[in-house]
Amino acid sequence: MAGHSGSRRVIYAALAGNLAIALTKFAAAAFTGSSAMLSEGVHSLVDTGNGALLLYGMRRAARPPDRTHPLGHGRELYFWSFIVALLVFALGAGVSFYEGIIHIMAPEPVFNAKVNYIVLGLSFLFEGSSWLVALKEFRQQKGRQGWFQAVRRSKDPSVYTVLFEDSAALLGLIVAFAGILSAELLETPELDGAGSIGIAIILGATAVFLARESKGLLMGEPASPDVQRQVLAIAQEDPAVQRANGILSVHIGPEEIVAGLSIEFEDHLTAPEIEACVERLEARLKKEMPQISKLFVKPQATGTWEQRRKAIAEASDGS
Numbered sequence: 001m002a003g004h005s006g007s008r009r010v011i012y013a014a015l016a017g018n019l020a021i022a023l024t025k026f027a028a029a030a031f032t033g034s035s036a037m038l039s040e041g042v043h044s045l046v047d048t049g050n051g052a053l054l055l056y057g058m059r060r061a062a063r064p065p066d067r068t069h070p071l072g073h074g075r076e077l078y079f080w081s082f083i084v085a086l087l088v089f090a091l092g093a094g095v096s097f098y099e100g101i102i103h104i105m106a107p108e109p110v111f112n113a114k115v116n117y118i119v120l121g122l123s124f125l126f127e128g129s130s131w132l133v134a135l136k137e138f139r140q141q142k143g144r145q146g147w148f149q150a151v152r153r154s155k156d157p158s159v160y161t162v163l164f165e166d167s168a169a170l171l172g173l174i175v176a177f178a179g180i181l182s183a184e185l186l187e188t189p190e191l192d193g194a195g196s197i198g199i200a201i202i203l204g205a206t207a208v209f210l211a212r213e214s215k216g217l218l219m220g221e222p223a224s225p226d227v228q229r230q231v232l233a234i235a236q237e238d239p240a241v242q243r244a245n246g247i248l249s250v251h252i253g254p255e256e257i258v259a260g261l262s263i264e265f266e267d268h269l270t271a272p273e274i275e276a277c278v279e280r281l282e283a284r285l286k287k288e289m290p291q292i293s294k295l296f297v298k299p300q301a302t303g304t305w306e307q308r309r310k311a312i313a314e315a316s317d318g319s
Contacts, residue, residue: 007158008058013133014162015051017126018044018169028119034110035103036176036195037119039096043172043203044123046092047165050084054158057081061253071294074253075218081157082214088165089207093200100196107189116180124173131166138163153224156254157217161210168206172199223249223257231292234284235261240277242266245305256293262300274299 025041028034057080063073110116138159142150151160179195182188222228228247235244245262252258261281265274278297285292 007137007156008055010134010137010159010162011051011054014130014166015048015055017130018048018051021123021126022048024119025123028115032110032112032116033108034113034116034180035099035192036179036199037116039099039196039199040120040123040172040176042095042099043092043169043199046087047169050087050165051162053080053084053087054161058158071252071258072256074251074256077253078157078214078217081161082211082218084161085207085211085214088168088203088210093203093207096196096203097200100193100198100200103193103196104190107193109187109189110180110183110192113180113184117177120173120177120180124170127166127169127173131163131170134159134163134166151213155217155221155251157210157214158254160213164206164210168202171202175199175202217251220250220252223247223251223259227257227289227291230289231259231261231285234288235263235281238277238280240266240269240273243302245300245302246309252293255291257291258294258296259292260296260298262298262305264302264305265299 022041022044025037025044029038029041054077057077060080061072061074061077065072138150141154141156141159145153154160175198176195179192179198183191183195223231228249231247231249232244235241241263243264245264247262248260250258265277269277281297282295285295
């Protein structure tokens with residue numbers, strides 16, 4: 001799991017910033033009575049817990065295979081990423097929406113609004129710093145891909161989860177500032193509650209997006225087309241292989257792929273020669289593509305593979 005060093009750096013930066021910001025926001029909310037500031041405090045507290053859960057998931061995912069999990073524990077990271085999305089929705093968006101409704105139905109004026117402005121400004125500075133760390137790491141991962149394309153294809157939810165949470169936090173701070181300022185200038189305290197509802201909408205949209213991406217990873221997503229082509233090319237180069245028909249693959253972790261190869265071997269080969277070919281393929285893939293954590297090879301005629309591939313394609317089109 002050495003490849004996760006960048007992800008951990010992003011999470012640690014977000015964790016430290018969110019905890020300090022949450023405590024400051026709660027103190028400001030208690031002092032001024034602002035609903036939007038209270039919602040922001042809940043938001044930062046949820047983000048702090050989410051960072052801890054992502055770190056826990058990464059540690060659990062790093063455990064080696066055992067008797068009950070022969071392919072490893074890599075998907076634990078995907079599970080905890082899904083839990084993070086649920087917490088953003090249930091706690092972050094839910095509490096913010098509730099606070100907004102309460103303060104609209106029973107509005108109370110905000111006292112010492114300057115305290116809120118100072119806290120929001122400092123929070124924006126700290127959140128922005130954390131956001132820049134996550135953005136830098138994500139840009140390195142995405143390469144030349146578009147932003148949303150990179151998220152859809154990414155198999156490591158830890159970085160983009162923090163990036164989206166921080167983005168939602170920055171938007172939430174802007175909405176909170178607008179709500180508190182408009183409530184003060186227009187002497188309409190209901191607008192402070194409306195700011196909380198705005199924050200809830202931002203968090204809800206973020207949670208739905210993160211949950212959707214985490215669901216795909218939990219269900220099992222294949223390796224990228226580039227990785228599949230590289231595996232097939234390596235197999236095709238072996239002299240014992242007549243044709244590398246195709247590959248079925250699934251990510252069980254960001255850098256852990258289980259691959260099944262369909263290969264038509266040369267007709268004259270004996271069983272020991274086929275076994276030797278498989279061992280050569282395993283050794284080369286382990287050296288050149290260490291992300292292939294498990295390899296299964298199925299001797300199969302090309303026609304049989306094509307029939308199976310067409311059946312899978314038809315099933316996909318029908319769904």
